[in-house]
Amino acid sequence: MEYIAHIRQSDQEIQTVKEHLLEVKNLAEQHGDKVGMKHLAGLAGMLHDLGKCGNEFKEYILEAVRNPDNPPKRGSVDHSTAGGKLLYNFFHTGKINPNRAIVAEVVGNAIISHHSYLQDFITPELNSKYLIRVSEKELIDFDTTVSYFFENVIEKDLFYKYVDKACEEIVSLLGHINREDISKQLMFITKFVFSALIDADRTNTRQFEEDSIEERVNYEELFQVYYSRLTAKIKSFENHPSAEHPINKLRSQMSNQCDNFAENPSGVYTLSIPTGGGKTLASLRYALRHSLLHNKKRIIYVVPYTTIIEQNAEEVRKILQDDENILEHHSNVIEDTHDDDENEDGIMSTQQKLKLAKDNWHSPIIFTTMVQFLDTFYGKGTRSIRRMHNLSDAVIVFDEVQKVPIKCVSLFNQAINFLKDNCHSSILLCTATQPALDFVEHKLEMDPDGEIINHLERVMKAFKRVEIVDKASNQPMDTSTLAEFVNDKIEELNSILVILNTKKTVRALYQYLTEMRNNIPIYHLSTTMCAAHRNAILSEVREHLKQGNKIICISTQLIEAGVDVSFDCVIRSLAGLDSIAQAAGRCNRHGEKDIQQVYVIDHKQENLTRLREIAIGKQISKRILVDLSKDETSHGGSVLSNQAMERYFKEFYTDFTQDLNYFIPELKKEMTELLMAPKHKSSFVKDYYSKYKKWPPIFITNSYYTAAEHFQVIEDRTTSVLVPYGEGKEIIAELNGNYRTEELSTFLKKAQHYTVNLYPFEKDYLNRSNGLVSYFDGKILALKESAYDKTFGLDVENESSSGIELF
Template identity: 55%
Template structure:
């Protein structure tokens, strides 16, 4: 009898189980080579669907294709437990060899979880969901028969034992790599990497079968040749700008050229974690791209990933890079998951035979395998720590990469430790080079779970002198001695506009931004613009383009914005007003003033806004307190903090005090469980709360080498405090995308439309979703998988027209 893994929807062609297992094994081995663990990942690939070697599954999948309305009501067939159970019975019972036991737990967890998310070895209820699946679960149909058929059809038992021995040797070498990581930390990252490789291999092999294509059909160009072409095109642009700079005899242009050349020279350094502290307006985008391409060529990196805090910067930088490199096909923008996958669970695992919308979306190519990727900090952190197989699927592609963290100071406080550990893993084990790229470097090496920044890490030489040369603004303290309302701020703006053509005002919350915009619109006789995260990315881009056009023509205008405009947006105003916040935010806002040194020194006014409600914005409130004290210090003694607020000394001192003040929050507290995320993921026997409680209650250790709580941690992880939902809005092309999604049939159509939809989404909080529901402002498409806004719920001025005092902690993803 032949056993079926999948039946193609278009022509009812069968994919046999052994063909699928060997195909996934091959892909998994390829992905595992990045960590030199090809047999470990290959073991997961060859065993993941072993449970499909059963008559029950064969009957189910045939019924699912021909009678889907009946099969959806039928009892689901568990086919993912069998592979993990085989490893447990072979290598985790009787006389257990330590490394084989750990291997069985790591690979077995990935196998039993490949339709959902990694299981806890020990959970808050002091139970082991992992052990339940591989040891205790009763409803594992024809397990012994599946084992026999596996050894008959896929690999003989002798060959299998030899393959496992190779995997054990790889595990030993991996655990012996010199590092400050504990065994638990090494095993956590290893388990997630194996899981990532398996999920991507499984979905890739299934998608290729469903679309009737082969690996050869998807061959991408040689990365080394592609990067060389990119580098040559970039140098044409840089040389052109250098010639323009020489003609204008601009000191700033000369400095930009020198820093760009320093990036090129520094790229010869080995894999590591480095800092690129180019001042605002110093040509950071092109300089970092030059470094990344040169380093990738010299060290054989496979991709370049830009991680940014705002989609506004993604669109701007990606468009610039596409123009220079003359390539659209190989540059990916990934803003957000339009469809969340945290609903994945074991009940999905047999619905693949029905090829419903949800399954097609799962198979869509969404694994970050492009040569150049632009994404957000939220998405980067979600890849490693958030629940959902769509997130973790991308993790293996973070290895052998150059990763540029633009505006790295925007890492949320609660995620600092997790961010640092992720980067340490990618450097020490994943052979990736990270560059922390910002004019306001945070002190990430100052905290408990510190970042292992390489020695002599700064790429730019004589940084203090460079910062002095780039000085184009002066900070005017309007905050340490008085406060403003929107009414008095309107008066203040009118006074300053007597001498200035244009002005940018950055406030901390959406409600005060909207109110000030309305006041100014009704008061001033010049154009006034509004920007906030209630507007989709495409909408914001159009507004920014209009503003830039007016600025280029030297016309009068005012822009009122939430902080989204201040990190990396290439725009320059004569005057900036910034509501008091963290020193890094003030410095970034200052970077939008006289950005290119067009005029003499210009002013950035820092005000204390009395009407901003910061009770839910803890980081903003804490940063505001420290910055205000620094302003008071300088009012009393102008020579402190390096003599000015934008000095290296001031920034380093600010971040050290900031991280000291919030030190209890850096490890991501899970309030509901009274435990930290780092404890759930990294704690060993001696300090693992659940293990200790189990031992006290049972008076013996659980039969496990690993006792961490991966699923519990993922379920509680969120980069921003309140989880948001992506909603497609009917703005511009968004209307057509919504219509096309409802008619899409092919997997590749879903992939294309999902990527396109990212520029037409907003992220809404639960209360906003509820309010829209009540007001009939929401609709759904794709069998309820995607939420969309109705026409009346999106405003051409404000975007989603709801009052909301949050701005997602500084991120729009």
């Protein structure tokens, strides 16, 4: 009897369950082997679709093929529970060996969850979704399924030996961990195994459907070519007419320091190159050489804004002369609805195509955002966590690391510690304003003497190109007063950049100034515009700057991190000290003029009610500015000094002490407790004991599913939608096509440049006003043309008058 795992859409070819289980096992072993989890991951692969070894699923899949227009009821056959149930019955009942039982829990949870998300071991309602599935759920023909497995997939004796090797891996992974951190370590182990399983399963399914096998990338050979090209580019700078300029000589020295530092072992290091100091190329130089010396498989850049992705990726592409192997991952075009797709697995459907098309970060060089990075560890669904295993054996460069959201600081730190300690990855924290991530309770384990740049204070002074002019301590400005100030300044200067804290004030100032000064170019930038739209505007802005034309640009903070522009003057609405420093980096960026002015103003019409981090940062910065107005020698004599920055971040994190562990108001608990609390410290476990008068009969008691349900990097979970701008119109027009999975993957990567993110209230409003169109059964959304403005981007009012305020 042969059981069916999948039926190929193109030719009705069958992949048997045995073939699928063994092929996924092999792939999962490769993913797990990188971090000492070969058999843990392989065990998950070997058992994940065990429930397909039965007539019930065979009849289901055959009926679905025979009647595609009227398939069997979705969810009618459970095929993901059987593997977890086998492990539970064999190793978690009777006389229990703790190591085998922990393997059963770690691997079993990954198996039963591979069509949804890791289940809670203890829920807020004080039951165990894991136990309900593996111990209480009755499965038809389970005994027959188990017999088939041992007769056809692996002999029972070999299976026990395999499980014992998985136990050895658990012992090794937990052996050096103190008791208080075992739950945290098990959480990361479980998520890594889950990631390896998800990617192996999706990859094998796609390869069968496309009847193809991917060629393996020779990372060492590729990185050697990249390093040679980068070295040649750096050498070409020596012949540039401005090579002897003090700023350029200093850039060269810092770049050389990065190259030399790459010889050090992998760890967590800081690269505090001042703004405009050549950080992108210097960090790439470290990453490539470190990868060659220490056998790393990929280089991942993590940035706060998509704006930086676009610019940095383009710069790297030009130098490395490679488009194919450099991935930009901006956002998820496909909405991950977190629904259980149990019976989308077997026949190729719209849902299945989209699932298989989602990227797994297999590229050698990746540019992505902090939101995507954190979602990989903590977000819901299977889309993001699929990528987690590819964060191992990597060099991960965090550009502008000070932008880690406050509530995610502890979670970020713990993820980085795991990558350093268990995944052989090297972490580079890049910014001119290093945050005090080792100051908080769940601290980042920084390497001592981990700063790459020598004599940092001297470097900062040498890079001084601006002076901060405090106008925030004067009378606050409204939009009209600020417009008058800008109008006066543009008479004296050629270019002015104004950075404000909210989209609404940016838009208002733009409209005010366009009415006041219609004789010079004025530009608007905000995240209501898609990436391609912003790039087009920035290209025009750069051309005006290059020509020395008069120009005014008004932007939200998206422009102040990593965007290579240089204005004569910057006006920054009062915010955190790090934001002021980053804004200053857009003024006289290359030291082309004498010291220029950065004006800090207080805009009284900005509503920061929903932007608490900016509001608190603004208060602390104001206190430091007041100190300097009273004593110009305080805080190192500058608002941008290391002393001022250190005080700023320590006060900032102190003010947010209660928020650093991601508090969940609905549960009145911190995320760190749900994910990492030891069994004896879990309030859910204590409540369980009070209710049932016994301890839960499991070793792991954390609540992975509940934590993921409540996790969102930004306050309101957003939805990416395609926009009718430029090529975006063609992309939307093509959405009704019938794509192969491979074509769909390429299509979706291209589509990222033509998306904006909608907050829930914006999405609801556009739905009500008929401003959205859905494709692929609602998994992909697009704006109608009436809902996208050529100047401002997203128009939530869709040619109506909603009165909604956009913050």
